[in-house]
Amino acid sequence: MGYRTYIAEMPKKEYNKIKSMTEEQIVEFYKIEKDDDDGEWYRGVYDYGTELYGFGKYTDFNPPKGSMKPFFKKKEMKDRYEEYDFWVVTPEFLKYIIESYQSKVTTYYNNMSHPFFGDSNWGEKGDFLNSVKTEYNGMKINYKFDFSKITDNQQNALFEILDHIRSMRSEWNCLTPFNLEKGNEITTSWKYEYGIFELVRIYKSFDWNKNVMIYYGY
Numbered sequence: 001m002g003y004r005t006y007i008a009e010m011p012k013k014e015y016n017k018i019k020s021m022t023e024e025q026i027v028e029f030y031k032i033e034k035d036d037d038d039g040e041w042y043r044g045v046y047d048y049g050t051e052l053y054g055f056g057k058y059t060d061f062n063p064p065k066g067s068m069k070p071f072f073k074k075k076e077m078k079d080r081y082e083e084y085d086f087w088v089v090t091p092e093f094l095k096y097i098i099e100s101y102q103s104k105v106t107t108y109y110n111n112m113s114h115p116f117f118g119d120s121n122w123g124e125k126g127d128f129l130n131s132v133k134t135e136y137n138g139m140k141i142n143y144k145f146d147f148s149k150i151t152d153n154q155q156n157a158l159f160e161i162l163d164h165i166r167s168m169r170s171e172w173n174c175l176t177p178f179n180l181e182k183g184n185e186i187t188t189s190w191k192y193e194y195g196i197f198e199l200v201r202i203y204k205s206f207d208w209n210k211n212v213m214i215y216y217g218y
Contacts, residue, residue, distance in 0.1 A: 002057050005085055005217035007094070007202070008049030015088070015212045020073045023080065045071075045086045045216040052202055052213075056190045061100065067093035071214065085217035093215065094203050101196040108192075112160050115153040128154055167191075 018029060027034065027041055034041045048071070068087040072078050110119075116129055131146035150158070168191075171177055177189035186201055187194045206213060 003217055004057055005055045005059050005215065006046070006051050007053050007055075007089070008046070008051045008214045008216065009206065009211045010049035010214055012210055012212050019071070021077070022074055023076055026077065045081060045084050045214075045218055048216075049214045053195075053198060054188070054190075055097075061097060063089070063093045063096045066090070067096065068215065071216075085215060087215045089213050089215045091203065091206075091208060094199065094206075094213065098196055098199050098203060101192045101199065105193050105196070112157050112164065115151065115157040126151070126154070 018026060021029065023041075026032070026043070030043060032041045032043055067090045069089075070078055071081070071086045071088055116126065118124055118126075127149040128145065128147075128151065131149050133144045135142040135144065171189065171191060171194075175189070177187045177191070177194045179185060179188065182188075184201075184205075185198060187198050189195055189198075
């Protein structure tokens, strides 16, 4: 399946009880069974909270300083989970991710549209778009272009546009980016332009006074 990262919530009262515990105290607190042979025990990073959202595989987050702190205080507990992301995060962390998603979506659409419309929102159309001729056939409208005027950059962008349409079509035809039955989630889609709305919902509704937010990976 590969390494994925998530955010989850955990009651602050519970977190405050365990954050400074030793290994033995954690084992006792959660009534974890040890292996009869070597005394080893296991509790995954995902067992400490209730999952809120999964970010998928390829994340490149660089959150602001001070927005993450280690989940445990004791070195022995930090060492136990050193191979994983395991942090308590602040509202600034989630805000950063939302804004980074916004930036990714903006860049993605700009890269597809700029070869046709320029850098501004209301840029001048180039020769290719200006070559369009409109033909009316009753209620139907046909558009014809002079493809001899399309540039290499526009051809590349046109392919990206068509590939994007194909991808979004699959999202709606095969996956369905929303669920009417499952909890309070708006969407579980990993597409940035959909996932951002789920993250905004979490950001606005999360009770930071009663809960802590955890960022973890496995």
